[in-house]
């Protein structure tokens with residue numbers, strides 16, 4: 001007896017899914033394969049031997065000659081680590097904000113007893129460095145110990161000019177440390193820690209570095225090291241001194257190493273340096289410009305808008321968009337259910353019904369032209385399926401950019 005035919009509509013989400021959110025990002029198969037192994041010896045052998053080259057190659061991505069401390073933790077851990085080494089209870093920090101993540105870092109500082117001066121620039125504009133300079137100039141007693149600057153705010157997709165902040169700080173002769181959050185930008189957007197005068201930089205492995213979430217990094221220079229030396233007390237676990245210059249292997253991590261992450265990270269760094277930093281940045285720029293070209297066409301009719309109007313202030317790793325509520329959520333749900341394509345939610349961009357207006361594309365790390373065309377084609381499919389008004393010809397516009405136009 002034969003079974004009746006299955007007449008359900010075909011499942012067009014079947015196949016390999018595509019997580020196009022701004023972190024965790026797409027992991028290269030080579031990274032996953034490097035992690036697929038038995039636990040290594042943590043007392044001698046390959047794992048121990050790989051550390052000097054690993055930290056050197058991490059510093060090459062950060063463009064620094066200085067030190068790095070590695071933590072088993074996410075980006076929030078790196079935030080806390082950076083502050084724990086430099087900011088004592090009662091110290092003041094200046095936090096310019098162009099989105100959700102600046103508030104997160106500010107909150108972390110408050111939790112450690114710092115006094116936070118928040119400079120709000122909204123969710124659609126980058127920092128105005130003149131206002132940062134004014135705030136520093138007004139601080140004649142030099143109570144502000146650090147400026148906490150998010151390079152790319154992943155919620156708004158605004159990219160801030162970190163070098164301009166250093167210049168503003170130098171112009172008013174303020175001795176505060178410049179700290180940058182490059183969690184969403186390292187390995188995607190151009191970043192030059194030493195050349196831009198950044199004293200402390202925090203990042204994590206699950207975005208531009210293409211490794212599953214679980215390790216994070218604090219890079220620091222000699223000025224930051226001097227600030228650390230003046231701290232009345234630093235908790236043993238967060239202390240970056242033994243992690244950056246360990247006498248024994250266990251001190252890199254203050255305990256058991258993140259064994260498999262280190263193997264994955266090794267391969268990810270090899271991929272990045274084989275491509276070359278300039279090429280990695282150029283690839284992100286090209287692919288981002290293709291996305292923006294498509295968005296401009298869609299936006300020519302109907303309610304779709306990119307959050308950041310000026311391309312000069314956009315991240316090349318994440319794009320925040322809006323549609324009329326609730327179409328942002330409808331679109332995300334539809335492409336996930338019907339295409340296996342997962343877009344980012346609008347993080348901290350709106351409350352209540354408004355939150356259904358926003359969505360984001362992650363285009364960081366292990367992404368190429370066919371993936372971006374797939375992402376854009378998927379979004380266009382969703383716009384058509386849901387009858388959301390949009391301009392036509394977006395894929396043509398993106399294709400021209402990817403092909404070199």
Ligand SMILES: *Cc1c(COP(=O)(O)O)cnc(C)c1O
Nearest residue numbers: 074075076101152154183184204
């Ligand atoms: C992702 C992100 C964070 C938080 O990182 P977690 O790993 O989620 O703790 C902080 N800042 C920025 C800019 C980010 O993109």
